[in-house]
Amino acid sequence: xxxxxHDIIVIGSGFxxxxxxxxxxxxxxxxxxxxxxxxxxxxxxxxANISARAPLPAGKSFFSHALRxxxxxxxxxxxxxxxxxxxxxxxxxxxxxxxxSSGVGxxxxxxxxxxxxxxxxxxxxxxxxxxxxxxxxxxxxxLEKMGSRTVASSDALVPNSIIxxxxxxxxxxxxxxxxxxxxxxxxxxxxxxxxxxxxQDNSKVSLDERLLLPLLERGLSVRDxxxxxxxxxxxxxxxxxxxxxxxxxxxxxxxGRVVLAAGTLNTLRLLxxxxxxxxxxxxxxxxxxxxxxxxxxxxxPCNETGRDYSTGTPCHGRFTLQDNxxxxxxxxxxxxxxxxMPSSLRARLKRxxxxxxxxxxxxxxxxxxxxxxxxxxxxxxxxxVLADIYTAFDRISSLSGKKVYFLRDxxxxxxxxxxxxxxxxxxxxxxxxxxxxxxIPGLFIADGSALPxxxxxxxxxxxxxxxxxxxxxxxxxxxxxxxxxx
Amino acid sequence: xxxxSLTTPIQLSDWRDQELADxxxxxxxxxxxxxxxxxxLFAVHGLTFLPRPLxxxxxxxLSTPLNPWRGKSFSNDKGSxxxxxxxxxxxxxxxxxxxxxxxGQHSLWLDYNVERNPALLRRIRGEARQLRKDQWLCRMLWQxxxxxxxxxxxxxxxx
Ligand SMILES: Cc1cc2nc3c(=O)[nH]c(=O)nc-3n(C[C@H](O)[C@H](O)[C@H](O)COP(=O)(O)OP(=O)(O)OC[C@H]3O[C@@H](n4cnc5c(N)ncnc54)[C@H](O)[C@@H]3O)c2cc1C
Numbered sequence: 001x002x003x004x005x006h007d008i009i010v011i012g013s014g015f016x017x018x019x020x021x022x023x024x025x026x027x028x029x030x031x032x033x034x035x036x037x038x039x040x041x042x043x044x045x046x047x048a049n050i051s052a053r054a055p056l057p058a059g060k061s062f063f064s065h066a067l068r069x070x071x072x073x074x075x076x077x078x079x080x081x082x083x084x085x086x087x088x089x090x091x092x093x094x095x096x097x098x099x100x101s102s103g104v105g106x107x108x109x110x111x112x113x114x115x116x117x118x119x120x121x122x123x124x125x126x127x128x129x130x131x132x133x134x135x136x137x138x139x140x141x142x143l144e145k146m147g148s149r150t151v152a153s154s155d156a157l158v159p160n161s162i163i164x165x166x167x168x169x170x171x172x173x174x175x176x177x178x179x180x181x182x183x184x185x186x187x188x189x190x191x192x193x194x195x196x197x198x199x200q201d202n203s204k205v206s207l208d209e210r211l212l213l214p215l216l217e218r219g220l221s222v223r224d225x226x227x228x229x230x231x232x233x234x235x236x237x238x239x240x241x242x243x244x245x246x247x248x249x250x251x252x253x254x255x256g257r258v259v260l261a262a263g264t265l266n267t268l269r270l271l272x273x274x275x276x277x278x279x280x281x282x283x284x285x286x287x288x289x290x291x292x293x294x295x296x297x298x299x300x301p302c303n304e305t306g307r308d309y310s311t312g313t314p315c316h317g318r319f320t321l322q323d324n325x326x327x328x329x330x331x332x333x334x335x336x337x338x339x340x341m342p343s344s345l346r347a348r349l350k351r352x353x354x355x356x357x358x359x360x361x362x363x364x365x366x367x368x369x370x371x372x373x374x375x376x377x378x379x380x381x382x383x384x385v386l387a388d389i390y391t392a393f394d395r396i397s398s399l400s401g402k403k404v405y406f407l408r409d410x411x412x413x414x415x416x417x418x419x420x421x422x423x424x425x426x427x428x429x430x431x432x433x434x435x436x437x438x439x440i441p442g443l444f445i446a447d448g449s450a451l452p453x454x455x456x457x458x459x460x461x462x463x464x465x466x467x468x469x470x471x472x473x474x475x476x477x478x479x480x481x482x483x484x485x486x
Numbered sequence: 487x488x489x490x491s492l493t494t495p496i497q498l499s500d501w502r503d504q505e506l507a508d509x510x511x512x513x514x515x516x517x518x519x520x521x522x523x524x525x526x527l528f529a530v531h532g533l534t535f536l537p538r539p540l541x542x543x544x545x546x547x548l549s550t551p552l553n554p555w556r557g558k559s560f561s562n563d564k565g566s567x568x569x570x571x572x573x574x575x576x577x578x579x580x581x582x583x584x585x586x587x588x589x590g591q592h593s594l595w596l597d598y599n600v601e602r603n604p605a606l607l608r609r610i611r612g613e614a615r616q617l618r619k620d621q622w623l624c625r626m627l628w629q630x631x632x633x634x635x636x637x638x639x640x641x642x643x644x645x
Binding site: 235 | 618
């Protein structure tokens with residue numbers, strides 16, 4: 001038996017993993033990408049003849065395929081694994097809960113396609129060798145790849161956009177509010193079922209079809225339904241223990257270099273558990289300085305007669321209140337058409353909105369490993385961002401006369417970051433300016449856990465830009481790869 | 487789709503014979519064990535048809551006093567198995583050397599073909615490689631005229 005040896009293994013195929021893999025392969029490298037979830041059954045993947053597809057949660061597959069795993073300290077064993085092909089992974093903790101997803105393309109299936117750059121000075125001051133200028137070109141690359149642009153007032157066909165909405169309440173201010181660019185195929189004119197539960201017809205651009213498919217013939221090997229369980233440092237690199245759920249087998253793979261991009265939640269799980277088993281050592285700052293990007297989701301049963309907010313782009317746009325500058329975004333329940341439910345309930349949900357408040361929180365939470373479970377601490381008393389969002393939601397309740405429902409003091413984030421941060425030294429951070437773990441050469445971190453601070457805006461472009469930067473570092477240090485990547 | 491139910495990443499009692507052989511093939515000979523080491527049995531030949539959770543339960547039973555084997559001791563180029571407690575009665579002695587293993591790579595080789603052993607035990611061979619600091623993954627082989635067959639796998643763990 002000869003062991004499988006790989007030069008570079010990328011773990012996870014979301015914004016961090018797909019970007020790293022795509023850039024490395026475009027530069028001539030051979031990359032094996034391990035993704036725990038399946039290829040999703042969308043038109044593009046079907047057209048590419050990938051046979052092992054799993055449905056997005058819709059119709060009769062909704063209840064089976066919506067959830068992959070729920071973890072909470074009060075569950076037996078700390079978690080329930082519901083379906084290996086489930087889309088969402090929920091982690092409940094009383095101080096901070098996290099939601100992420102699973103499948104080739106990672107978060108791009110469930111995200112609202114808001115492709116936003118953070119403030120210009122975001123990358124400054126975290127490492128002497130890094131600045132906004134170093135990363136800028138990587139933002140341009142991913143924004144262009146995702147086909148990102150803002151809704152224009154000339155886009156008459158786009159329903160429910162906040163900027164073209166003539167029935168928008170007067171207290172919703174959009175003047176001077178930067179609207180998000182969206183990775184969306186506007187020209188197709190299809191505006192339904194394209195948001196949190198995925199986009200079967202690829203109206204929303206996703207990473208699997210946009211970045212990965214074109215490279216399958218060119219040195220990229222994607223192994224779907226392969227969940228990495230352990231990363232062990234060896235004399236020659238790394239030994240990965242992988243659950244291959246496609247063939248119901250445990251595999252051992254060797255890699256010279258590993259790029260870890262399993263998303264903040266799962267990267268932290270993997271690093272902590274590998275360290276607890278003695279497979280990795282060091283990383284004294286692991287778990288330090290995590291945050292939720294100030295996320296507070298809310299449900300606003302505005303029940304507006306004659307409206308159908310469930311159609312349109314994945315997000316309907318950003319706003320503030322006239323007297324409060326908190327950054328708020330509104331979304332319809334896009335996708336509700338494909339969820340089995342009584343038609344009266346569906347009709348009602350279409351008239352309601354989801355609101356999300358967000359902002360650059362302190363990122364001063366911590367993650368630790370207790371038993372075999374990730375425990376999150378997120379002190380809220382320091383966070384004026386959350387307090388401002390709660391105030392804004394209360395204000396909307398009183399301005400509209402319709403109560404906004406949200407979990408006060410129990411934040412839930414879809415934008416977790418930090419815990420394996422970029423920084424100057426081993427004492428205060430996990431990775432250096434190349435994305436390499438300070439005290440584990442050859443292990444790179446290319447996802448949300450690497451971010452040095454809260455972007456304050458949706459983070460996918462920032463994660464992809466960071467991953468692009470890592471790929472560029474790997475390419476410049478590797479003689480076999482040559483093309484220009486940024 | 488069947489999912490492997492794997493509770494912890496390196497709970498080797500969940501692994502099948504071939505999966506362990508793949509892992510074994512990636513391991514270095516590493517440092518030679520010395521002194522008394524705790525043993526744990528799993529992946530017994532012929533039981534691979536059992537569903538993983540059932541096999542895990544069975545191997546957990548084999549770690550209770552129902553199974554008198556406690557582990558092995560190593561001293562220079564000799565060693566033996568111990569029953570009942572870690573340096574309890576010795577049975578099954580072996581000679582230790584470094585050799586090319588069944589997969590063509592270096593292993594620590596435990597050869598039971600020594601005079602002190604009863605004839606039956608002399609057909610046993612053991613092969614060990616280092617899994618991590620103070621832990622070795624080993625397979626027990628049965629030597630026949632036609633070659634060797636893996637009987638079971640075990641780990642040895644320092645105290
Ligand atoms: C409902 C929702 C809406 C969102 N909307 C937006 C938005 O509009 N704009 C925006 O910028 N951001 C948005 N986000 C956030 C965005 O999706 C994430 O920030 C982004 O996907 C994170 O990228 P990542 O590479 O860190 O991880 P992910 O994109 O989550 O990718 C990680 C991948 O790794 C895989 N994985 C995990 N563990 C393992 C393992 N052990 N082995 C192998 N593979 C593994 C996962 O299955 C996943 O595919 C949204 C998120 C959600 C949940």
